[in-house]
Amino acid sequence: MVQGKYAIVDIGSNTMRLVIYMREKSGRLKEIENVKAVVRLRNYLTEEQVLEDDGVNLLINTLHTFQEVTRHYKLDDVKCVATATIRQAINKEEILERVSKETDFAMRILSEYEEAYYGYLAVVNSTSIENGITIDIGGGSTELTYFANRKLINFHSFPFGALSLKKQFVKGETPTLEELMNLRNFLSTQFSTLDWLKNKKLPIIGIGGSARNMVQIHHEYVNYPLAGLHQYMMNVDEVHLINTYLQSLSFEDLQRVEGLSKDRADLIIPAVEVFESLMEFVGADKFVLSRKGLRDGVFYEKLTKEFGVTLFPNVIEESFYELATDFQINVNHVFNVTKTALTIVELLNKSGLVSIDKNDVNLLKRGAHVYNIGKYIDAESSSQHTFYLLANRTIDGLMHRERLIIALIASYTNKSSFKQNIRLFNQWFTKEELTKYRLLGAIIKFAYSLNATNRNIIKNMELQVNDDTLSFFIVCRTDFKPEQYQVEKQKKHLEKIVKKSIQVHFSYQQFS
Structure with a gap:
């Protein structure tokens, strides 16, 4: 931290981000820089769970780009966290050593629990939802939590994400009907392994880029009159509408959809299938987007500890x-x-x-x-x-x-x-x-x-x-x-x- 600035590097399976926040007088963290790189590290993870040299080099080169920015801001203490792809790589110790030697950053590999917990912490400290199910679809994993009275009750990390689902179930750029059926059956089977999930009839709170893109698409599709996406709500029929709409498009048309990042055009349908399948399994009638996610959760942990609490007593x-x-x-x-x-x-x-x-x-x-x-x-x-x-x-x-x-x-x-x-x-x-x-x-x-x-x-x-x-x-x-x-x-x-x-x-x- 320098001059009230905080920074975090988030090494995901699909994208890497550097986000810099300014802490305002009120204590609120205001985002002042957000640098994104679509690296798709998951594509460099072999079936033997080895992150190939090309993937490691891409990781290091991207961190070099980020450190040019952090040096410009004179930020010495930058949090650097990695999620599923690095966590699952059997050569993660070598990767940690290279990052430490060749960059300014000390990379911390988050456990499955930590990745889920930080998402939950971000949701309960930035919304008034007392009971719900959070979902964070990354490139290589999907984290679910169940919280009641704002307290974390259960969590689970599935070893699949938007990238790995695309790779496993979709051969072309968009899925066929048969591929969609296979994906839905797979998701239903996976969700069935969690006895605390079935028919909870609670809102689903989506975290991360795929959830944000789905909401952005709906925002544009209905010509929504308000700005801002945090706490944007869609009902189950609206999620189904967007899913059906996306599946009706060619890949070329998908790339031109308003609200959809072009680099997610091949991943959005598998991701929305996960959201809709989860809503059906849980019996949820509402999907709520949280713009606050893992990165925010890391800082919420720091800020709330300053006051000796885990959760803000009253978000509003x-x-x-x-x-x-x-x-x-x-x-x-x-x-x-x-x-x-x-x-x-x-x-x-x-x-x-x-x-x-x-x-x-x-x-x-x-x-x-x-x-x-x-x-x-x-x-x-x-x-x-x-x-x-x-x-x-x-x-x-x-x-x-x-x-x-x-x-x-x-x-x-x-x-x-x-x-x-x-x-x-x-x-x-x-x-x-x-x-x-x-x-x-x-x-x-x-x-x-x-x-x-x-x-x-x-x-x-x-x-x-x-x-x-x-x-x-x-x-x-x-x-x-x-x-x-x-x-x-x-x-x-x-x-x-x-x-x-x-x-x-x-x-x-x-x-x-």
Whole structure:
């Protein structure tokens, strides 16, 4: 580590990568370099499990390329990990020695457990999924884990990956129907060896390049309106659709598919077959992509140990802390606004005018935390920036739909801008849900106007309901004129949703 930079070299069976991260003020690791080399070391592993000299030389030459980059960044302590192909090679000790002598790197060969564990660790520290099955298809192995209540319960490493499956079952560039049937039977037999896998009916969380490519293809195929792939979700029918679509194409057409890396064109169908077969075996109805995988897991282990824990206690809270740090959010102000907003919710619920449940309250708290965050970029167009930032920035722990809801609430200014923001996503929500999000946004906006000068002046608040009027009685600790001015400007948005006129009566009472 130099100047808050971390680097890792990941030596896979299909690709090798050098990734450099910058540790930001919040502690978040931001990727600043990602150098990829498609080396397919698996093709140099003989049936006797010897990595041929040509493969070892290719490995060394690629590491020389990577070290030019790490030297440029003045990175001396670079983690270097190798997975299935090196692990399975009987000449791995010679390979380790050559890497140590001829490059800047000290290569560490991960065990089957470590490779599976780091993938699991990345998933549970970057999503809010409590129970699930992870799958990481490499070139030469496939790692599965089962976790419950965020704890690792079982793991297994199969000695096959996208490259080895292609080599074993597919003679040409694309599989024939008979080859696909043979592959499916093989996968079913392999999965059947794990008694902890059958009919778990849990989401499948995909890690690695093959999972990412499948999701990217679907993203382009459906013209998905949000940016970002982490926590992207596909149902079982959508996975089948993409599998069928890919199998209908010639190899030349496969190479031109939007979202598919050209170097994976010959591997994507065997990989998607693995995903679909696993979903069928597990009885899963959802496939979720984790952009965080083995490399991230290595660093999560380091970062969490700094705090004496293995897992972040709450992934979403960690993400909102990062947002607060990155965008210089005044946390004390947020606390006071949230407190005011919750009081308003309680009064409105008691009046019977609205029904805001526990889940809605959680949305309100998160929306209040990042309300108008776009002012960090530009105060004049803060609402537009707020919506775009939150809708398109990866927020660990929030699925895409949840992220969009927070963006709608936190960017709320009026019905017109809300309708503009929701235009591409109307089919995602019911009319009742959209009305609820408008209400939550209007409550937060009202609460912010009551804390306009960040002085925490509100001592007490009461509500009186008449036929066509809501009367708020607010007792303040000090002069309230700035807040009164803002409330009169902003109350109309809440009035339109509750369909009543709102009167706000301020009074000043000196407290000791």
